[in-house]
Amino acid sequence: MSITNILLCGVGGQGTLLASNLIAECAMEAGFDVKKSEVHGMAQRGGSVVSHVRFGPAIHSPLIRIGEADLLLAFEQLEALRWSEFLKPGGLVLMNTQKILPMSVSAGDGVYPEDIAGKLAALPAQVTAVDALGAAEKLGNAKCLNVVLVGLLAKRLPAISREIWLAGLKKRIPAKLLELNQKAFEAGWNLAA
Amino acid sequence: MKSGTRERAFLSGNAAIARGAWEAGVRFAAAYPGTPSTEILEYCGQYDEIDAQWAVNEKTAMETAIGAAYGGARALCAQKHVGLNVAADPLFTVAYTGINGGLVLVTADDPGMHSSQNEQDNRHYARAAKLPLFEPSTSQEAHDMTIAAYALSEEFDAPVMLRTTTRISHSEGIVELGSRAEAPAREFVRDMAKYCVLPHNARRLHGKVEERMTKLAAWASSCPWNRIEAGDPSVGIIASGIAYVHAREVFPQASFLKLGFTNPFPADLVRRFATTVKTVIVVEENEPILEEQVRALGIACIGKDRIPICGELNPDILHASLKEFMKAPAPARVRMPDVAIPQRPPVLCPGCPHRGVFFTLRKLNCTVTGDIGCYSLGAFPPHNAMHTIVCMGASITNALGIEKAMKEKIHGKLVAVLGESTFMHSGITGLIDTVYNQGRHLTMVLDNSITAMTGHQPNPASGTTLKGKPTKALDLKKMCEATGVESVVDVDPFDLKALEEAVKTALAKPEPTVIITRRPCILLKGYKPERHIVSIDRAKCVKCGQCWKLGCPAIERDQIDGKTRINATLCVHCGLCARTCRPGAITQEKGA
Numbered sequence: 064m065s066i067t068n069i070l071l072c073g074v075g076g077q078g079t080l081l082a083s084n085l086i087a088e089c090a091m092e093a094g095f096d097v098k099k100s101e102v103h104g105m106a107q108r109g110g111s112v113v114s115h116v117r118f119g120p121a122i123h124s125p126l127i128r129i130g131e132a133d134l135l136l137a138f139e140q141l142e143a144l145r146w147s148e149f150l151k152p153g154g155l156v157l158m159n160t161q162k163i164l165p166m167s168v169s170a171g172d173g174v175y176p177e178d179i180a181g182k183l184a185a186l187p188a189q190v191t192a193v194d195a196l197g198a199a200e201k202l203g204n205a206k207c208l209n210v211v212l213v214g215l216l217a218k219r220l221p222a223i224s225r226e227i228w229l230a231g232l233k234k235r236i237p238a239k240l241l242e243l244n245q246k247a248f249e250a251g252w253n254l255a256a
Numbered sequence: 257m258k259s260g261t262r263e264r265a266f267l268s269g270n271a272a273i274a275r276g277a278w279e280a281g282v283r284f285a286a287a288y289p290g291t292p293s294t295e296i297l298e299y300c301g302q303y304d305e306i307d308a309q310w311a312v313n314e315k316t317a318m319e320t321a322i323g324a325a326y327g328g329a330r331a332l333c334a335q336k337h338v339g340l341n342v343a344a345d346p347l348f349t350v351a352y353t354g355i356n357g358g359l360v361l362v363t364a365d366d367p368g369m370h371s372s373q374n375e376q377d378n379r380h381y382a383r384a385a386k387l388p389l390f391e392p393s394t395s396q397e398a399h400d401m402t403i404a405a406y407a408l409s410e411e412f413d414a415p416v417m418l419r420t421t422t423r424i425s426h427s428e429g430i431v432e433l434g435s436r437a438e439a440p441a442r443e444f445v446r447d448m449a450k451y452c453v454l455p456h457n458a459r460r461l462h463g464k465v466e467e468r469m470t471k472l473a474a475w476a477s478s479c480p481w482n483r484i485e486a487g488d489p490s491v492g493i494i495a496s497g498i499a500y501v502h503a504r505e506v507f508p509q510a511s512f513l514k515l516g517f518t519n520p521f522p523a524d525l526v527r528r529f530a531t532t533v534k535t536v537i538v539v540e541e542n543e544p545i546l547e548e549q550v551r552a553l554g555i556a557c558i559g560k561d562r563i564p565i566c567g568e569l570n571p572d573i574l575h576a577s578l579k580e581f582m583k584a585p586a587p588a589r590v591r592m593p594d595v596a597i598p599q600r601p602p603v604l605c606p607g608c609p610h611r612g613v614f615f616t617l618r619k620l621n622c623t624v625t626g627d628i629g630c631y632s633l634g635a636f637p638p639h640n641a642m643h644t645i646v647c648m649g650a651s652i653t654n655a656l657g658i659e660k661a662m663k664e665k666i667h668g669k670l671v672a673v674l675g676e677s678t679f680m681h682s683g684i685t686g687l688i689d690t691v692y693n694q695g696r697h698l699t700m701v702l703d704n705s706i707t708a709m710t711g712h713q714p715n716p717a718s719g720t721t722l723k724g725k726p727t728k729a730l731d732l733k734k735m736c737e738a739t740g741v742e743s744v745v746d747v748d749p750f751d752l753k754a755l756e757e758a759v760k761t762a763l764a765k766p767e768p769t770v771i772i773t774r775r776p777c778i779l780l781k782g783y784k785p786e787r788h789i790v791s792i793d794r795a796k797c798v799k800c801g802q803c804w805k806l807g808c809p810a811i812e813r814d815q816i817d818g819k820t821r822i823n824a825t826l827c828v829h830c831g832l833c834a835r836t837c838r839p840g841a842i843t844q845e846k847g848a
Contacts, residue, residue: 075602084428088266091430097266100427102292102370108779109809110602123504125427128571130587145597152590164823165600169812170638170804173598186590205825 066119067222068127072146073138074163075108078209081235082136083114085213089231090118093223100125109166113146118222135188136216138195138208139163140179147183156188157215159195159208191215191255198250207247210236214251267431269424272395273362274299275431276402277332280358281439282306284324286317288681289710290336291371292425293364297334298713301722305436310713310722313648313681314339318346318361325359325415326451328442330406334362337378338647342682348385350415352461353451356442358409360402361387364420367541368568371422373628373647375566377543382417382519386465388472389519390418390481391497395429397516401481406439412468417519421541423498423568473520481516484529491581492533494526494546494557498569503539505571509583521549530555537578541569604633606810607778607828609704612749614639615806615836616756617671622763625658627651627674627683630709630777631702634673638807642673649674649682655697656690668763670697676732676772677707677715684735690768691740698762699741699770701732702749704777712781736770749773752835778828788845790829792822796841803833803842 069086073079080101087099095118102112115127132150137143137158147156158180167173176182180192193215199208210232217228228248236244267275273296277285285300285308287293301308311317314335321333335343340363347361363381366372382389390405392398398420405416449457476482488509495503496515504512513529515522530536530550536557538547547559562577563569575586604611614634617624618641626632626642627650635642644654651672659666674683679701687699707713714720719729736744743765747758755773762769776783797819803811810826811833813819820842822833831844 074600084266087428091264091266096430098427098429099266100423102422102426108602108605109600111600122429123501124571125423125429125501126570128505128575128587130589141597141600144593144595145600147590148592150590152588154590164812165598166603166637166807166809167598167600168815169809171813172637173596175598175815176595182593182595185593188590 066117066122067134067220068132069116069134069136069216070127070132070146070149071114071116071136071138072142073112074142075110075112077138078206079112079114079138082209082213083116085210085231085235086116086216087118088235089223089227090116092227092231095119095222096122098122098125111142111145134216134219136212138212141165141175143183144176144179147186147188150186150188152187154188155219156183156190157212157219158183158190158192159212160192161196193254195251195254198254199247202243202246202250204243207244210244210247211251211254214248215254216251217248218252263433265431265433266428267395267399268295268426268428269392269395269398269420270295270364270426271299272399272431273334273402273418273420274303275433276399277360278303278306279434279436280403280406281330281437282332282406283329283439284321285309285332285334286311286320287334288312288314288317288339289707289713290314290339290364291710292366292420292422293334293336293339293362294710294713295425296362296364297722300332308722310715312716314342315345318343321359321361322346322350322415325355325357327444328357330358330439332360332362334364336372337363337365337376338372338374340378340381342648344381347381349453351385351387351465352453352458354413355409355415356444357439358406359415360405360409360418361415362418362420364422364425366422368422373645375542377545378419379518379545380543382419383545386469387519388412388414388416389517390416391516391518392418392420392424393497393500393514393516395427396431398424399431399433401516403434404481412472414468419497421498469520473523476517476520476522477524479517482522482525483514484525484532485512485514486532487511489532490534491537492529492535493537493539494529494550495539496546497541499539499541502569502571502574506575506578506582515546518546521546523549523553526550526555527553535581537581539563539574601636602633603636603809604630604807605778606808606826607830609749609773609775609777610634610702611806611808611832612752612755613673613700613702613773614641616752616759617641617673618805620756620759621669622671622759623658623666623669625651625654625670625672627678629675629678631673631675636807638805648678649686652683652686652690652699655699656686656693656695659695659697667696671759671763672697672699674701675708676701676703676717679732680716680730684739687736687741687768687770688739695768696766697768698759699768701736701770701772703732703772703774704780706777706780708777708779712777712779732772736772741768741770743767743769745771747771747773749775750830750832750835752832778830787829788831790822790827790831790834790842790844792820792842794819794821794841796839798839798841800838802836802838806833806836808833
């Protein structure tokens with residue numbers, strides 16, 4: 064049984080932290096050794112954020128090496144491109160199609176690259192691009208975008224059972240938001256074939 | 257988190273330290289917030305048995321923790337690496353007096369400077385102050401070593417340092433938990449020969465420190481925290497802290513000397529290990545502290561001649577540095593497209609009260625000495641309105657020094673900017689200095705009701721404690737007036753006209769002045785300002801660029817027509833842009 068490396072990336076404030084916690088705790092529940100690393104502090108809101116999640120029989124370093132990420136779970140397109148260097152050639156990118164312009168672009172000092180999905184495919188990588196924000200908004204709360212993306216990821220991680228994911232949601236999410244997030248998880252699970 | 261409900265938990269290094277402290281029977285903990293150490297105290301505060309408090313700065317935190325230890329409680333204080341500079345004065349002397357209840361001093365260093373102004377390696381402090389030092393490599397070790405540190409502290413009558421780095425503090429792993437064991441009850445016993453470091457006592461105590469270090473050096477070579485992990489004898493790696501797990505990752509077969517207790521240095525064990533391997537490699541992040549001590553034993557080794565001193569270490573850097581010792585090649589990489597990826601540095605949040613301050617200071621072309629907090633972001637474009645940042649509290653004293661050097665060339669233009677928490681931490685002494693030594697710059701205290709950058713900790717001006725209990729709130733205005741500043745003015749930083757007028761008036765005075773800007777952090781829990789919708793009539797936009805100067809993430813320049821757009825998902829309707837819009841394209845509903 065080898066190690067699974069998942070890199071989550073997005074923009075501070077999108078909820079990557081809860082998503083990475085959920086993934087790591089479900090992996091622990093499934094019986095794996097797990098490590099997770101991310102940097103918080105210095106007004107991360109609005110900045111580029113990344114989380115490393117690693118699970119397997121025994122994990123030493125909490126950091127994924129460049130070229131060793133099996134999966135890139137990207138909450139935003141430009142961030143997918145920025146962090147794609149970590150992907151294993153041919154690795155899987157699960158990308159929310161949302162675009163958030165960085166300040167440098169809105170100030171006219173930079174250009175938001177076009178056709179990011181195409182560029183990622185050429186890395187090479189297998190790219191699944193979905194409108195997770197749209198799915199979250201359809202459920203009435205844009206904030207559950209993170210759980211939509213966890214659902215999308217969960218379907219592609221057979222080492223962790225559906226029951227564990229659902230129990231993980233129950234444990235982590237406050238009761239009054241549970242139903243919404245269960246729906247978000249299902250939406251993500253069914254979002255792409 | 258309550259006792260004994262779970263056997264295993266997924267914890268960050270910081271949470272594991274707090275849990276370990278709780279299990280060790282700690283009754284008191286203090287800190288000033290600082291990334292990456294902040295959460296240690298927040299987690300301590302979740303345990304009913306720990307009296308956890310935010311101190312006004314790291315020095316008062318450490319002195320209070322020392323007092324608690326003198327008073328018989330097991331005590332903890334935690335700080336980021338630069339915080340230990342502030343607390344260095346008591347640190348060096350508590351090494352002499354020793355303790356009563358066990359005392360653990362946590363330093364959380366920040367290699368890579370994710371959220372810091374320098375990359376100092378605080379293992380130097382353990383050596384300089386002659387304190388025993390633990391360096392955990394995982395969350396489990398952070399937990400276990402914290403417990404062990406209390407036993408060691410009481411056994412050797414010494415404060416014990418525990419050093420983490422960002423990747424230990426903020427990485428999470430599985431931790432086997434134990435239950436709380438109350439520490440033996442002790443009380444403060446008057447003992448001047450021990451606790452009063454008058455010269456004749458201190459001379460004797462210094463001798464005791466040296467004796468203690470000799471005994472601890474012997475312990476270091478036999479303790480369970482330092483161990484040889486035999487493997488392929490062609491390469492023998494000596495490593496501690498996060499460097500150990502990175503090295504394990506890239507050298508799965510090598511022999512290891514895994515060090516968890518590094519000061520005093522386990523010389524005997526290192527000598528023994530060196531005889532069993534062909535090439536010794538010391539893997540360290542930042543400073544060559546272990547390496548220099550290995551070399552001092554006459555053992556040849558590889559270290560900082562290959563592995564960089566600057567920056568955070570990771571398995572990729574390690575692999576690249578030590579290529580010829582690798583059995584396997586580095587992982588294959590993807591081919592990144594040849595396209596510029598725009599940077600995305602952190603920005604002041606939409607609705608941030610600091611935005612009005614930097615807009616005004618830039619407009620008035622002031623020279624601004626800055627400080628440590630969210631408002632450090634005022635140095636970034638488009639604000640470019642912060643011209644020095646040194647350390648906590650330095651804004652005011654830097655300004656005083658600049659005006660002493662430049663006199664009339666800078667008078668009327670010089671402004672020191674700092675937040676209310678930083679002002680109380682170490683800005684107030686600078687203000688007293690300014691009044692006493694007849695400076696005349698303007699000091700702006702940005703009061704947003706919370707210590708924001710580290711994740712919203714209450715402070716002496718907020719009226720609540722770490723435990724969420726109400727307490728007396730410090731009156732900033734009265735405090736400033738008490739220093740002798742005659743002109744102390746309160747302004748809403750979103751009232752741009754009033755703010756500009758106040759700054760101009762203050763700068764025209766030939767005396768020290770203070771402006772306190774009052775508006776809560778937009779993310780403050782429970783703060784729900786009345787919402788008045790902001791909208792834009794794009795036909796009226798003349799692309800004058802006033803609103804772009806606000807540096808608000810919700811204000812976007814359309815890539816095609818060059819006019820302003822308001823991003824509806826980011827906008828919090830603070831209305832600041834409507835106040836700067838010259839042609840009246842951006843407007844805010846009445847009532848604001």
